[in-house]
Amino acid sequence: MTIPPEETPRRRPQQRKQVLLRLDPLVYEALARWAGDELRSANAQIEFLLRRALAEAGRLPGGTKPIPRRGRPPGSGKPEPEA
Numbered sequence: 001m002t003i004p005p006e007e008t009p010r011r012r013p014q015q016r017k018q019v020l021l022r023l024d025p026l027v028y029e030a031l032a033r034w035a036g037d038e039l040r041s042a043n044a045q046i047e048f049l050l051r052r053a054l055a056e057a058g059r060l061p062g063g064t065k066p067i068p069r070r071g072r073p074p075g076s077g078k079p080e081p082e083a
Helices: 025-037 042-056
Strands: none
Touching: 025 042
């Protein structure tokens, strides 16, 4: 039996998981400095490093989306009219 399309449960967009991570203060300081050097937050740096480690180990799931970029979305490529 198939469920009519109007009755199929809708999948909610996947939300990012929140994880409590306890780190040695010196490890966190080193991580924060590294993140600052690469213009990332400490959280973004942790995700970057985890993704890289997973990819190198061949364990990054195939459907994994890229890390969301911060800032404005790219423009259409058309120059804005001068005022």
